[in-house]
Amino acid sequence: MLLTTALLSAIALILFFLNRKENGKQIEGLKIGARQLLQTLPLILGAFILAGLIEVLIPVEFVKNWLSTEAGLKGILLGTFGGMLLAMGPYAAFPIITSVLASGAGLGTVVALITGWALLGLSKAPFESTFFGLKFFLYKSILSIPFCLAAGLAAHTLDLLLN
Amino acid sequence: MKKSLLVIAIASIILVLIAKLVGGSGLVLTGLEKAWNTAVQSFLMLVVSFVVIGQLHVLLTKEKLDKWLGKYSGLKGILISALAGGLFPGGPYIYYPFARTLADKGMPFYILIAFLFGKNSYDFSRVPMEVSLVDPRIALIRNLITLPIPIITGLLAQRIFENRSVNDVLDRQGD
Numbered sequence: 001m002l003l004t005t006a007l008l009s010a011i012a013l014i015l016f017f018l019n020r021k022e023n024g025k026q027i028e029g030l031k032i033g034a035r036q037l038l039q040t041l042p043l044i045l046g047a048f049i050l051a052g053l054i055e056v057l058i059p060v061e062f063v064k065n066w067l068s069t070e071a072g073l074k075g076i077l078l079g080t081f082g083g084m085l086l087a088m089g090p091y092a093a094f095p096i097i098t099s100v101l102a103s104g105a106g107l108g109t110v111v112a113l114i115t116g117w118a119l120l121g122l123s124k125a126p127f128e129s130t131f132f133g134l135k136f137f138l139y140k141s142i143l144s145i146p147f148c149l150a151a152g153l154a155a156h157t158l159d160l161l162l163n
Numbered sequence: 164m165k166k167s168l169l170v171i172a173i174a175s176i177i178l179v180l181i182a183k184l185v186g187g188s189g190l191v192l193t194g195l196e197k198a199w200n201t202a203v204q205s206f207l208m209l210v211v212s213f214v215v216i217g218q219l220h221v222l223l224t225k226e227k228l229d230k231w232l233g234k235y236s237g238l239k240g241i242l243i244s245a246l247a248g249g250l251f252p253g254g255p256y257i258y259y260p261f262a263r264t265l266a267d268k269g270m271p272f273y274i275l276i277a278f279l280f281g282k283n284s285y286d287f288s289r290v291p292m293e294v295s296l297v298d299p300r301i302a303l304i305r306n307l308i309t310l311p312i313p314i315i316t317g318l319l320a321q322r323i324f325e326n327r328s329v330n331d332v333l334d335r336q337g338d
Contacts, residue, residue: 004252004288008211015218025221033217036260037210044209044256045202046171052198053178056190089254090289094296101298111305114297118283118309126174127255130167131263136333140279143316151308158304 047126054087054122060096067100075109076152083116087123108156115151119144212257216264228268241277241317248281258282266329275329277317284309
């Protein structure tokens with residue numbers, strides 16, 4: 001998080017001086033940024049609350065036990081939806097995915113799980129629906145499902161070919 | 164904006180009630196504590212990211228964006244947007260407001276799709292964690308397999324919605 005903040009700060013500084021040189025509107029940019037932050041802050045805080053509640057409501061142990069020995073087509077399907085339920089950041093999600101892998105899940109299941117988490121993860125839902133609407137969130141999620149299944153299927157096929 | 168806030172408030176109340184029924188007040192408090200911790204940890208990042216958004220707002224005029232999109236439209240635009248998504252730092256509370264700013268400047272819908280799928284599929288800052296915490300072989304296979312996803316989704320969106328802007332497709336005017 002510190003690295004990201006440092007990176008964003010560097011970008012902010014570059015853009016500030018670029019605006020100063022190009023159009024002299026750097027102060028106006030700061031005012032616009034502050035205004036947008038104040039306008040969006042209640043939404044972002046609301047989305048944080050939603051994401052926190054979603055995270056505690058989804059039983060991680062259930063997802064882990066559910067997927068631990070799954071392989072093949074059933075595993076790919078369960079992996080996709082299991083990934084969606086892992087409503088958390090990479091630091092929390094990856095160790096869970098590792099434990100699913102260690103308990104014997106197939107390659108297709110694990111790849112579907114990571115792809116499902118990356119594309120469908122419910123922790124993004126509050127932000128996606130806040131900034132682009134509930135309809136957009138639903139359509140994007142529905143569109144993502146076949147891609148997660150295809151990724152799992154491709155990994156499963158690769159696993160069969162390699163072993 | 165008011166409508167979104169109302170939806171969030173209603174959804175939060177429903178989830179608080181569910182959490183209360185499932186795990187009592189303790190579970191509700193744990194959820195709220197997680198939200199509070201995330202808010203505190205990401206506050207500085209949020210402030211800085213809105214400085215970036217404000218500076219981009221005055222730097223990228225509609226004419227500039229149109230010129231850029233004219234130069235890098237179609238597959239080239241999709242590839243650049245997907246890559247930009249993968250390189251874009253920060254969590255959803257950073258990249259969604261950023262994408263919204265560009266959407267309000269008239270960005271085509273297919274570019275948004277390529278950007279968001281690029282961020283979700285590639286997220287290059289996540290790769291070292293995937294390699295070290297999961298498994299290098301699985302990380303390689305997963306990244307190679309999902310490599311075409313932002314390009315395919317971008318092309319699909321372009322085919323369906325052509326050059327229509329985000330706000331036109333979603334019927335939102337800055338909300």
